[in-house]
Amino acid sequence: MRSSRFTALLLGVLTPGVLTLGALALGALALVCFLSTATSAEERFLVLASTTSTDNSGLFDHILPLFEEETGIAVRVVARGTGQALGLGRDGDADLLLVHDRSAELRFIAEGYGVARREVMYNDFVIVGPQSDPVRIKGMDDVVEALTKIAAVRALFISRGDDSGTHRAELRFWDEAAIDVDAASGSWYLEAGAGMGATLNVAAGKPAYTMSDRGTWLSFENRGTLELMIEGDPRLFNPYGVMLINPERHPHVKAEDGLAFIEWITSEAGQAAIASFKINGERLFFPNAAPAE
Amino acid sequence: MNGDPRILPLRLEAVSYEVRGRRLIHDVSGLFDQGTRSVILGPNGAGKSLMLRLCHGLIRPSAGRVIWCGASAGRAPRHQAMVFQRPVLLRRSTAANIDFALSLRRIGRHERRRRVAEALDMAGLARLAKVPARVLSVGEQQRLALARAWALEPEVLFLDEPTASLDPAATHAVENLIDTVNRSGTKIIMTTHDLGQARRVADEILFFDRGRLIERAATQAFFDSPESPEAEAFIEGRLW
Amino acid sequence: MSEIAEAFRTAFQLIVGFDAELGEIILLSLRVSLSAVALATLIGVPLGAAIALFRFPGRGVLTVLLNGLMGLPPVVVGLIVYLFLSRSGPLGVLNLLFSPTAMIIAQCVLVIPIIAALSRQGIEDLWREYEEQLRSLGAGPGRAILTLIYDGRFTLLTAVLAGFGRATAEVGAVMIVGGNIAHVTRVMTTAISLETLKGNLALALGLGIILIILTLGINSAAYLMKSAAQRRET
Structure with a gap:
């Protein structure tokens, strides 16, 4: 009884005027959501297109917080197959790539889509x-x-x-x-x-x-x-390479922050972070970055 | 509501109506004046409902003209109302149904409240004011439709077989209501195929058959001595 | 079998423990789907009403099109929205790809045909009943549409719920345009998909159970309101 009186009360106020107000409120809600996502887009972050195998392993959850802590740059990982990840890079929808197909990576660079490639690790x-x-x-x-x-x-x-x-x-x-x-x-x-x-x-x-x-x-x-x-x-043997999307092709690419990431992941700190990632006591990825030339 | 007519008289000049080449109304002419109750009588398929809709402006004649001759003829739709065979009620309360119609005529809130109460009283629906209109009985629904039309203070009220789906008691109530509305000064133009109802309600009869106006006469004269064989047959029930 | 029992245990633990990350994912799911459905309602209902009321050339084609698009695969919608929002696409400058806004847009596109087609049907049925009466009372097209929307509110609620169900259940579109980025664009369905890929079937199913509970909750609330209202107003 109580609940039906409650709904009756609720519906009593459901007049056309209120309905119009409701529609306006709906519109406002939608607008707020747009604005809130717009502001969140202004944070400092990089988009890293990587492979499902890397993402599914949990490696990124282990190392990326360390990078963010050190630099204040968040890294958003979009996990796709290597082919699709290269596609995202080609379209300029990512700032960085971390993939594992060396010949395709070298071709990608030769075609002018990527720069600053470094070996990072292998599994x-x-x-x-x-x-x-x-x-x-x-x-x-x-x-x-x-x-x-x-x-x-x-x-x-x-x-x-x-x-x-x-x-x-x-x-x-x-x-x-x-x-x-x-x-x-x-x-x-x-x-x-x-x-x-x-x-x-x-x-x-x-x-x-x-x-x-x-x-x-x-x-x-x-x-x-x-x-x-x-x-x-x-x-x-499965080597991973990291590279920046060519900012000359896609000017919106965050080159400075992106290079900072490449710098970090190939640095001692980054390499140590990779080496310390273990599942059931077993190491998954072996850092192999050559010192910067 | 009495006084100078605003839109009446209504003149029909050779009105015809066809749908996809089939002529459903043939060459109807005539004049409707203030005050009286005109009943369009005829068998099913005579074109009675179409005639009402042509007069009310819901459909346009294929040929001929429907002319309102009064001073406010330019705003003729505002001074008419129509009640349909099956009452069309909005999904809201009895009172809100009347209020809705009044708000469409841009009548102020206070005036609306007064007229809603008055109309409900007249139709004997005051105690059902807050009940959802669509749970009323069919008879109550038709009375509400009439009250809603009446609240608009129309100069002409069209009724399309308003009692066709009602039992005798409900029919009686609706006929009484029509009488009340008419006595408040509203011209009634109504269709029926019910001879008894025509006798009870009409001041004059317009007899239609197969889309033609066959004859028009005062009620008494029509029933006493129909001039056309079709009307005679209809009255004697031979066409049923 | 043990996997299913495990899934229920996991779901229970997730709910009772109120995991912060799960809370974030649920909130984002609701935010994205509710916004998408709100937008789609504002566009779809008037669109459906307009098609129901007005006669114009191409009306039949539009009706068939809308009905057909109700079954649009989410992946296709995701792909189309992706192509528009990609940096190399026409709207690339807006920088919306891989954001909740992109997911809202994709789900909105997915849901508009559902809401528009169902409201067209409902409003057209109502219009058939009301048309002569409303015209007799002197209602213009604008007022007629408002009246039909108000009087058809229960049908429209069903249409909106159908749209909401579709939005919360789909994974294809938000996966493509959102990217399933942790803490940014990860919603219930993409999280379920991810856990399935990781082989965490119990966790995936646990999340699925929570999603079902959420959807059922919202639908039952709407149903209770609707039936109470119908008892009251028929």
């Missing part, structure tokens, strides 16, 4: 697969040979299929093994078209073999029956 790729390991590749130290075996028995393999750095690296291995995965796509070779985490979810669900960066694999919690199969092949 490595691993091949994971079901505990039962139907193809018997566990412990092999040659990744190309292992992939050849998988293809030979047509064991299920999940690919990122999203033009990311990891995907491109995986495709290079298939190339080396002289296997045409495009022809097999949809049969034993499945393209998830998604980030690393999503791809691991698919592999865990099947279960199937897949290639992952070690960082995402270590921090990934929905492993199901997946286990580490292959690691340590030098070809699985």
Whole structure:
């Protein structure tokens, strides 16, 4: 009874005049939201386009607060596959890139889209697969040979299929093994078209073999029956580079703050921060910045 | 409300109406003057409702003219009102329905309050003032529609089969109300296919059949000695 | 199975513990979706009313278009808004990409067809009933639209709720134009998506449960108000 009297009271005031007022209030609310986002845009921040594998690992949550504390510059991370991240950079929608596809990065710089590239760190790729390991590749130290075996028995393999750095690296291995995965796509070779985490979810669900960066694999919690199969092949080495979007092409790029970030992440402090990031006691990324020239 | 007519008389000059080449009203001419109750009588499909809508200005004639001859003819719509066969009530209270109509005529708040109360009283709806209009019975709804029309103080009130969906008691109440409205000086132009109602309400009858005005006469004369075979047949119930 | 039990436990812990980050994410979700729906209502309802009332060339095409756009995939909307807001796009100078404003714009675009199409339907039905009476009483088009909006308020409320449901549930558009940046543009759906990618299925589902509770809460409040009002006014 009480509540119905309350609503009656509420509706009693719902006259056309009040309705008009309500519409005005709605408009005001929307305006306030616009203004509030406009002011927040004036803070000092950088947009860093990076890869899903780096973001999903939690590395940024570990190191970026240190950078912000030191410089007062916030870093906003937009996580995409390497290909898409390069696209964001090309369109000028980011200030910085932190990606892992060296040849694409060098091409990007040669085309004049990026400047001030520095090596930052590396991690490595691993091949994971079901505990039962139907193809018997566990412990092999040659990744190309292992992939050849998988293809030979047509064991299920999940690919990122999203033009990311990891995907491109995986495709290079298939190339080396002289296997045409495009022809097999949809049969034993499945393209998830998604980030690393999503791809691991698919592999865990099947279960199937897949290639992952070690960082995402270590921090990934929905492993199901997946286990580490292959690691340590030098070809699985996965270097990350950082660069600034060319301010001559995109004048709005925050060059000064961006260079400060590149400076910091390749400095002793930044490198130490990367080295101190661990999951379950295991280091994920290995700093390898060369001293500035 | 009595006194000099503002928009009457209403003159129809060879009014015709067609929809997609089908002629539904043929060449109707005539004059409506102050005060009386004119009833448009005829079977279904005679064009009675169309005639009302043409007079009221809801639709335009395909040929001919509808002319208001009074001094305020330029603002004719303000001095008319219409009650429809099925009452159209807004989703708000009984009183607010009347108030809404008055506010459309830009009548001040105090004057509105007075007229709303008066109209509710006249229609015997005062105790239902705050009730949502759409939970009223059909009879009460039609009385509210009439009260709303009356509150506008129209010089001419059009009624389109106002009792077609009502039971005898509700019909009686509505007819009484029409009488009250008329006695306050409002010209009534109403359609019906109900012979009894026509006898009770009308001062004069306009008999329509298949879109034509067949004959027009004082009520008594019409029923006593219809001049056309169609009217005679209708009165005797042969067309039903 | 244990994952589902774990999810409910996680959701419960998140709610009881009132995690500050979660609070931030919920507030941003509400702010973005409510603003988007508010804007879309201000645009969509008059648009729907105008299409319902006025006859003009192309009216049928517009109606079909609106009905069709109700099913617009959020990703497509996100992509279109992205192309406009990108630094290389026509509105790049506004510097709105990866901001809550961009998310509001995207959701607004997504929701306008829903609100406009549903209000057109509701108002057109009402107009069919009211038209002659309103014209007889001498209501002009402006007043007629206001009256229809007021008298159709329950139908319109349903339309707005449908829009709100769509806005809070979608992930594709806000992911693309917002970027899912922590503390800046991370909302419920993108957070759920992120936790799923990380394999934190329990946390993801826990967040999902909270989102469902929020949506149900808002809808039941609206439903209670509406039914109480209808009892009162029919």
